[in-house]
Amino acid sequence: MSKPHDTGAEQAMSGRRAFLGLAAGVGGLLLAPGVHLMEIAHAAVPSAATAGGANPKVRWGLLIDTTKCESGCTDCVGACNTENGLSGGTGPTDSQWIRKIEIKEIKTGRTQSLPVMCQHCAEPPCVDVCPTGASFKRADGIVLVDRHSCIGCRYCVMACPYKARSFVHEPLTNQKADVPRGKGCVEGCTLCVHRIDKGQGPACVEACAKAGHHAMLFGDLNDPASEIARKVRELQSTQLRADLRLDPGVRYQGL
Amino acid sequence: MRALRVIALGSVVMLTALLSAASAGGADGRVAVASLQPAIQPASRGPCVAEPAVMRRTHPDMLRHQRDDTVHLGVRDARASLKDCIGCHASAQTGSVAKAPTDFCVGCHSYAAVKIDCFECHSSKPQAVAQR
Amino acid sequence: MKQTLHGFYTLEERIFYVLVLIGGGLVAVGLLAAHFMEEHGHIVTGMNNQVVWGLPHVFAIFLIVAASGVLNVASIGSVFGEKLYKPRAPLSGLLCVAMLAGGLMVLMLDLGRPERLVIAATHYNFKSVFAWNVFLYSGMVAIVAVYLWTMFERRMNRWTRPAGLAALVWRFALTTGTGSIFGFLVARQAYQSALLAPLFIVLSFAWGLAVFLGVQSAMYAWNGQQLPPAVQQRMARLLGVFVAAALYLVGVYHLTNLYFARQGAFEAFILLGHGDAGSVFPPLFWGGYVLAGALVPLLLLFHPRLGGPRSTLAASALVVAGAFALLYVFIIGGQAFPLDIFPGFEVSSSFADGAISTYRASLPEWLLGLGGVGTAFLLTTIGIRVLDFLPQDDFATLNAAPKD
Numbered sequence: 001m002s003k004p005h006d007t008g009a010e011q012a013m014s015g016r017r018a019f020l021g022l023a024a025g026v027g028g029l030l031l032a033p034g035v036h037l038m039e040i041a042h043a044a045v046p047s048a049a050t051a052g053g054a055n056p057k058v059r060w061g062l063l064i065d066t067t068k069c070e071s072g073c074t075d076c077v078g079a080c081n082t083e084n085g086l087s088g089g090t091g092p093t094d095s096q097w098i099r100k101i102e103i104k105e106i107k108t109g110r111t112q113s114l115p116v117m118c119q120h121c122a123e124p125p126c127v128d129v130c131p132t133g134a135s136f137k138r139a140d141g142i143v144l145v146d147r148h149s150c151i152g153c154r155y156c157v158m159a160c161p162y163k164a165r166s167f168v169h170e171p172l173t174n175q176k177a178d179v180p181r182g183k184g185c186v187e188g189c190t191l192c193v194h195r196i197d198k199g200q201g202p203a204c205v206e207a208c209a210k211a212g213h214h215a216m217l218f219g220d221l222n223d224p225a226s227e228i229a230r231k232v233r234e235l236q237s238t239q240l241r242a243d244l245r246l247d248p249g250v251r252y253q254g255l
Numbered sequence: 256m257r258a259l260r261v262i263a264l265g266s267v268v269m270l271t272a273l274l275s276a277a278s279a280g281g282a283d284g285r286v287a288v289a290s291l292q293p294a295i296q297p298a299s300r301g302p303c304v305a306e307p308a309v310m311r312r313t314h315p316d317m318l319r320h321q322r323d324d325t326v327h328l329g330v331r332d333a334r335a336s337l338k339d340c341i342g343c344h345a346s347a348q349t350g351s352v353a354k355a356p357t358d359f360c361v362g363c364h365s366y367a368a369v370k371i372d373c374f375e376c377h378s379s380k381p382q383a384v385a386q387r
Numbered sequence: 388m389k390q391t392l393h394g395f396y397t398l399e400e401r402i403f404y405v406l407v408l409i410g411g412g413l414v415a416v417g418l419l420a421a422h423f424m425e426e427h428g429h430i431v432t433g434m435n436n437q438v439v440w441g442l443p444h445v446f447a448i449f450l451i452v453a454a455s456g457v458l459n460v461a462s463i464g465s466v467f468g469e470k471l472y473k474p475r476a477p478l479s480g481l482l483c484v485a486m487l488a489g490g491l492m493v494l495m496l497d498l499g500r501p502e503r504l505v506i507a508a509t510h511y512n513f514k515s516v517f518a519w520n521v522f523l524y525s526g527m528v529a530i531v532a533v534y535l536w537t538m539f540e541r542r543m544n545r546w547t548r549p550a551g552l553a554a555l556v557w558r559f560a561l562t563t564g565t566g567s568i569f570g571f572l573v574a575r576q577a578y579q580s581a582l583l584a585p586l587f588i589v590l591s592f593a594w595g596l597a598v599f600l601g602v603q604s605a606m607y608a609w610n611g612q613q614l615p616p617a618v619q620q621r622m623a624r625l626l627g628v629f630v631a632a633a634l635y636l637v638g639v640y641h642l643t644n645l646y647f648a649r650q651g652a653f654e655a656f657i658l659l660g661h662g663d664a665g666s667v668f669p670p671l672f673w674g675g676y677v678l679a680g681a682l683v684p685l686l687l688l689f690h691p692r693l694g695g696p697r698s699t700l701a702a703s704a705l706v707v708a709g710a711f712a713l714l715y716v717f718i719i720g721g722q723a724f725p726l727d728i729f730p731g732f733e734v735s736s737s738f739a740d741g742a743i744s745t746y747r748a749s750l751p752e753w754l755l756g757l758g759g760v761g762t763a764f765l766l767t768t769i770g771i772r773v774l775d776f777l778p779q780d781d782f783a784t785l786n787a788a789p790k791d
Contacts, residue, residue: 077737090738092744093435101740125573130512131515131517139328148323151500151503151506151507152498157436158439158722163726167499174378180376181376197329
């Protein structure tokens with residue numbers, strides 16, 4: 001037999017339960033559309049691919065046939081300088097994003113000529129050492145310097161095994177509109193990212209093709225149907241300093 | 256008594272500032288205006304991305320957000336593209352937004368005494384002009 | 388040096404103002420040089436795309452490594468309970484903070500964009516040792532500040548040991564971080580070694596103690612006093628041990644490199660100057676570091692007929708000079724040697740591939756580096772004048788003792 005105050009307490013308890021249940025129900029009703037909308041919003045967050053930016057499924061790379069590279073030819077270097085507004089100087093403080101290197105095997109005397117630029121590694125040491133994250137790898141594999149964050153510490157220059165990076169030693173003027181660059185920041189080959197985003201290829205590749213050498217090939221290494229992927233599958237090619245396991249996106253034939 | 260003195264001093268200072276601003280209007284080559292607004296050349300084309308009042312207040316954040324999208328994600332031709340800003344706002348005479356004191360960016364920024372370093376790296380001229 | 392009205396031993400007023408003028412002058416000149424470099428770009432320095440870290444980095448790394456090492460004196464007192472070192476602990480803490488400040492000032496002013504320091508303080512890539520160092524260096528200042536507080540505030544004295552222990556652990560992390568700046572660089576033949584972190588720790592012991600001994604000798608000399616022979620001998624011997632240990636590790640580093648065929652060319656360049664006639668690195672390494680910076684100090688410190696206070700002071704000065712020589716060879720020699728992109732090939736290009744680079748420090752770089760030293764000097768001077776950082780117990784005892 002329940003006593004009167006027990007009944008009262010029970011009633012109060014059941015009253016509270018009802019209230020809590022109602023509150024939970026109303027709360028759920030209010031939150032559900034919001035949660036649903038958030039799901040939709042997250043799904044629709046413009047990933048770079050859908051918004052027309054860098055596509056993570058792509059990995060841009062270069063294939064350079066050094067057997068077609070002539071010693072003394074600098075068409076790729078000239079094109080890079082023009083496209084990116086570099087001075088073209090070769091003094092100790094001048095920026096060089098790409099350069100022709102002449103190599104001679106010490107034991108055999110065999111010589112070769114090849115262009116070397118930022119190798120756009122998959123595991124870039126320059127990205128690892130940058131304190132502000134200014135040196136970064138874009139979703140499509142291009143390694144870039146965000147000059148808004150670069151403080152000019154030059155640690156990436158110390159870290160790069162390919163000497164890809166240059167430091168800007170003096171105030172610059174007359175930059176190309178597509179290629180902002182300035183004093184105190186570090187820079188390097190961008191694979192002509194401003195052209196790639198418009199659907200074109202790097203200036204060096206274009207110049208080499210236009211001049212008829214056809215030593216440089218640009219394309220998507222991740223696309224099995226692309227010419228570059230086909231070529232690296234069928235023909236022998238190497239990466240520079242492959243022993244470092246940085247997995248560069250630039251490959252060389254004939255080395 | 257003390258409050259009155261403060262108010263009197265304050266008004267004298269304000270009046271002096273106003274008069275000197277008005278009279279110095281023509282001294283540094285700007286269009287002589289009696290107002291306190293900066294003298295900026297209007298843009299060459301139609302309406303901007305947003306209302307001038309909104310742009311004045313939010314353009315730093317717009318640009319800062321957009322630059323991260325452009326550099327890190329590769330998103331181009333967005334609403335707040337710096338290149339498009341320059342394309343519209345470049346002065347007809349100098350072809351730039353940062354050369355002469357009346358050019359768009361410099362005019363307002365030197366008035367507000369807020370130093371910008373954008374154009375240490377970015378070209379202040381639109382594409383076609385820059386490549387001339 | 389008399390007791391001030393406030394009852395502690397400090398610098399005399401005249402000496403204080405002269406020192407402030409010297410230190411302040413150095414700092415001012417250093418800041419001017421930094422402004423000049425920032426305004427015109429690094430083209431006014433001797434640095435280029437081959438040698439990107441120059442003389443300012445040599446000064447900065449010496450100051451930072453010595454800063455962490457100078458705290459050793461305090462640690463020996465607080466953590467290991469050696470009574471002779473306890474009165475020296477506050478001065479050691481002050482020197483640590485002062486030198487750290489000086490070194491960081493040089494490092495930050497040498498940046499390509501020093502005005503972007505806020506970005507460095509707010510955007511972090513935690514895979515980078517530099518990012519960790521921002522926390523390690525600033526944390527060191529905070530920990531030493533707390534440590535000093537436990538020493539100065541009588542009610543906090545019982546916390547001196549834990550604070551000293553925390554400072555000791557943090558110091559090890561900091562110096563490991565500094566050594567790892569180089570140790571983590573797989574690209575260059577001079578670096579890419581796990582040995583560099585412990586090497587820097589031992590170097591910090593030697594350099595820090597040398598700096599401390601120098602400052603201590605000066606303070607005692609200005610007081611017309613001499614360090615008690617017992618203290619002086621113990622500290623001298625300790626410095627000798629550290630110098631020997633450092634020499635050992637440097638020896639192991641080079642011996643291992645010599646064993647690897649692929650490092651042969653680099654070692655020949657650094658130790659013998661192959662490939663660069665008139666190279667400055669072998670004389671700096673052998674004469675500057677091994678001879679003047681290690682062997683002669685060992686002789687001065689351990690020889691029974693030498694080993695007095697003057698020998699100790701001379702040895703300290705030589706160790707510091709040897710430190711600069713070693714750092715110059717390490718930092719700049721490591722960059723002067725070309726990258727080995729094509730092993731087994733002779734290489735040439737327009738970008739100095741395969742070529743040994745030359746570097747000559749310019750005046751702004753010297754002034755900036757000296758400005759960092761001046762900052763450390765100035766902060767130490769002001770600290771000693773304003774608070775009782777000097778070994779008070781020692782001075783009290785010495786001044787109370789009847790003069791013979």
